[in-house]
Amino acid sequence: xxxxxxxxxxxxxxxxxxxxxxxxxxxxxxxxxxxxxxxxxxxxxxxxxxxxxxxxxxxxxxxxxxxxxxxxxxxxxxxxxxxxxxxxxxxxxxxxxxxxxxxxxxxxxxxxxxxxxxxxxxxxxxxxxxxxxxxxxxxxxxxxxxxxxxxxxxxxxxxxxxxxxxxxxxxxxxxxxxxxxxxxxxxxxxxxxxxxxxxxxxxxxxxxxxxxxxxxxxxxxxxxxxxxxxxxxxxxxxxxxxxxxxxxxxxxxxxxxxxxxxxxxxxxxxxxxxxxxxxxxxxxxxxxxxx
Amino acid sequence: xxxxxxxxxxxxxxxxxxxxxxxxxxxxxxxxxxxxxxxxxxxxxxxxxxxxxxxxxxxxxxxxxxxxxxxxxxxxxxxxxxxxxxxxxxxxxxxxxxxxxxxxxxxxxxxxxxxxxxxxxxxxxxxxxxxxxxxxxxxxxxxxxxxxxxxxxxxxxxxxxxxxxxxxxxxxxxxxxxxxxxxxxxxxxxxxxxxxxxxxxxxxxxxxxxxxxxxxxxxxxxxxxxxxxxxxxxxxxxxxxxxxxxxxxxxxxxxxxxxxxxxxxxxxxxxxxxxxxxxxxxxxxxxxxxxxxxxxxxxx
Numbered sequence: 001x002x003x004x005x006x007x008x009x010x011x012x013x014x015x016x017x018x019x020x021x022x023x024x025x026x027x028x029x030x031x032x033x034x035x036x037x038x039x040x041x042x043x044x045x046x047x048x049x050x051x052x053x054x055x056x057x058x059x060x061x062x063x064x065x066x067x068x069x070x071x072x073x074x075x076x077x078x079x080x081x082x083x084x085x086x087x088x089x090x091x092x093x094x095x096x097x098x099x100x101x102x103x104x105x106x107x108x109x110x111x112x113x114x115x116x117x118x119x120x121x122x123x124x125x126x127x128x129x130x131x132x133x134x135x136x137x138x139x140x141x142x143x144x145x146x147x148x149x150x151x152x153x154x155x156x157x158x159x160x161x162x163x164x165x166x167x168x169x170x171x172x173x174x175x176x177x178x179x180x181x182x183x184x185x186x187x188x189x190x191x192x193x194x195x196x197x198x199x200x201x202x203x204x205x206x207x208x209x210x211x212x213x214x215x216x217x218x219x220x221x222x223x224x225x226x227x228x229x230x231x232x233x234x235x236x237x238x239x240x241x242x243x244x245x246x247x248x249x250x251x252x253x254x255x256x257x258x259x260x261x262x263x264x265x266x267x268x269x270x271x272x273x274x275x276x277x278x279x280x281x282x283x284x285x286x287x288x289x290x291x
Numbered sequence: 292x293x294x295x296x297x298x299x300x301x302x303x304x305x306x307x308x309x310x311x312x313x314x315x316x317x318x319x320x321x322x323x324x325x326x327x328x329x330x331x332x333x334x335x336x337x338x339x340x341x342x343x344x345x346x347x348x349x350x351x352x353x354x355x356x357x358x359x360x361x362x363x364x365x366x367x368x369x370x371x372x373x374x375x376x377x378x379x380x381x382x383x384x385x386x387x388x389x390x391x392x393x394x395x396x397x398x399x400x401x402x403x404x405x406x407x408x409x410x411x412x413x414x415x416x417x418x419x420x421x422x423x424x425x426x427x428x429x430x431x432x433x434x435x436x437x438x439x440x441x442x443x444x445x446x447x448x449x450x451x452x453x454x455x456x457x458x459x460x461x462x463x464x465x466x467x468x469x470x471x472x473x474x475x476x477x478x479x480x481x482x483x484x485x486x487x488x489x490x491x492x493x494x495x496x497x498x499x500x501x502x503x504x505x506x507x508x509x510x511x512x513x514x515x516x517x518x519x520x521x522x523x524x525x526x527x528x529x530x531x532x533x534x535x536x537x538x539x540x541x542x543x544x545x546x547x548x549x550x551x552x553x554x555x556x557x558x559x560x561x562x563x564x565x566x567x568x569x570x571x572x573x574x575x576x577x578x579x580x581x582x583x584x585x586x587x588x589x590x591x
Contacts, residue, residue, distance in 0.1 A: 017393045018404055025408055031433050032422045046431040048439055048447055055431055101309040110302035123317045125579045127527045129548040130572040133555045133565050134323035135316065137340065163316035166309050224415045226530050231556060241417030245538055255425055262418040273413045277406055281474065
């Protein structure tokens with residue numbers, strides 16, 4: 001075989017491989033989109049054993065019903081609101097708090113710094129289930145002792161999720177700050193800024209990519225969390241990830257409605273990601289490989 | 292010394308909010324959890340939890356006692372999570388590596404494809420595992436439809452109930468998990484200098500030879516980090532099982548997090564649940580220790 005032929009063959013195999021990867025990634029999404037336009041009747045009456053009833057890729061009678069009625073049986077729009085408030089709050093607090101902590105780690109030499117870094121690194125690894133039970137009990141006790149409600153409140157959830165997001169966020173921002181020459185903020189301080197001004201006026205603009213990555217990471221983390229939400233949220237604060245499971249009950253399976261809701265729930269995450277793909281990927285890779 | 296003292300105070304002020312959050316959400320609950328694991332704490336004793344009967348290590352003996360239901364269920368769940376890891380981590384890694392090598396080539400539309408393969412990773416867990424739950428339905432599901440079409444099965448298989456549920460969850464999690472590993476491996480591949488390959492090509496090295504002596508050793512640090520992290524995250528497994536099993540925490544393929552949830556919040560045995568949680572924490576700490584040691588080794 002000649003050299004160019006071999007090159008051509010290699011190219012063909014490459015394209016086949018890429019196509020296979022893309023198809024296997026897309027299949028569940030296509031099935032989700034197709035299902036969201038099917039009526040409940042069409043999905044429920046499907047039967048793979050019967051040729052004429054086998055579920056199809058193209059809906060027999062496409063309908064927007066599932067989208068129009070998204071708030072009807074399950075209060076999905078309310079859950080969206082709850083999730084937006086909780087995730088938005090988590091995003092804000094996690095950025096502000098981790099910015100200060102990361103600044104201290106990157107710019108100041110202090111006692112027990114190494115120990116603090118190590119504890120950040122380890123808490124990031126703790127499985128949520130390891131402290132869910134005592135956390136739940138402490139939530140109840142705080143309410144009993146002080147009368148401050150924690151369960152089923154927005155700020156209780158925001159506080160919880162912010163704390164979850166912090167270790168990774170701090171370490172990620174520290175990496176970003178380490179890559180900025182210290183002379184930049186020293187100069188600002190010589191010019192009469194105090195530390196806080198130096199952080200917000202001088203450093204903040206330069207590390208926007210890092211801040212963005214932290215913001216998105218925190219938002220998505222809170223948007224996706226299920227374990228703590230299943231115990232700590234209630235009627236007023238139920239989030240989307242739990243809401244999705246309400247469509248399928250022992251009495252009724254509303255697959256069409258669930259799939260339409262799935263698409264709505266994915267929208268904020270996918271939009272965020274598409275706009276800021278580069279920052280997020282850089283941030284994630286750095287966070288995962290350097291920690 | 293004065294400057295040092297001032298630095299300490301400034302730094303302390305800066306990390307104080309983060310420190311308080313860690314204290315209230317991680318440190319205090321974990322210590323409380325360890326304390327509760329020595330108590331016979333259930334719904335009856337909860338109101339006066341500090342005076343709940345102290346039972347020493349009994350909860351720990353119970354959760355490892357194969358003569359008791361709670362022991363059998365917990366040990367089964369430990370085996371389940373290990374099995375789950377033994378399946379998803381290697382399969383996920385091999386797929387990720389293969390795709391990373393593939394996408395490291397130049398081809399038209401490479402940027403788009405790279406963004407596209409990340410979709411499973413960024414789509415929320417709850418969304419994707421619900422979709423997979425739909426896909427694995429027996430009579431209306433896509434998996435059975437395709438298997439039937441290619442003639443591998445004659446009858447629809449029940450996927451999500453019984454032992455086959457593990458296979459379904461593994462498939463869905465591999466699909467959801469490999470893109471992230473792939474992303475990390477790709478960034479590792481891009482760090483390998485092209486000159487190494489050029490030199491090898493001049494020597495007439497085969498593809499396999501180049502992989503063995505350049506790509507694999509150069510990727511090893513990334514591989515090692517990623518595998519250790521996967522082992523740690525493996526014990527966090529909850530979402531995929533909770534969603535795909537439809538919130539059923541009594542399944543025979545349940546992992547510890549589901550069993551703990553059930554023991555504490557359905558059976559209302561907080562003491563037993565906490566003992567299981569402490570065991571999970573110890574397992575994860577063990578792997579975290581490995582990971583810290585291996586990072587240190589890397590630095591030297």
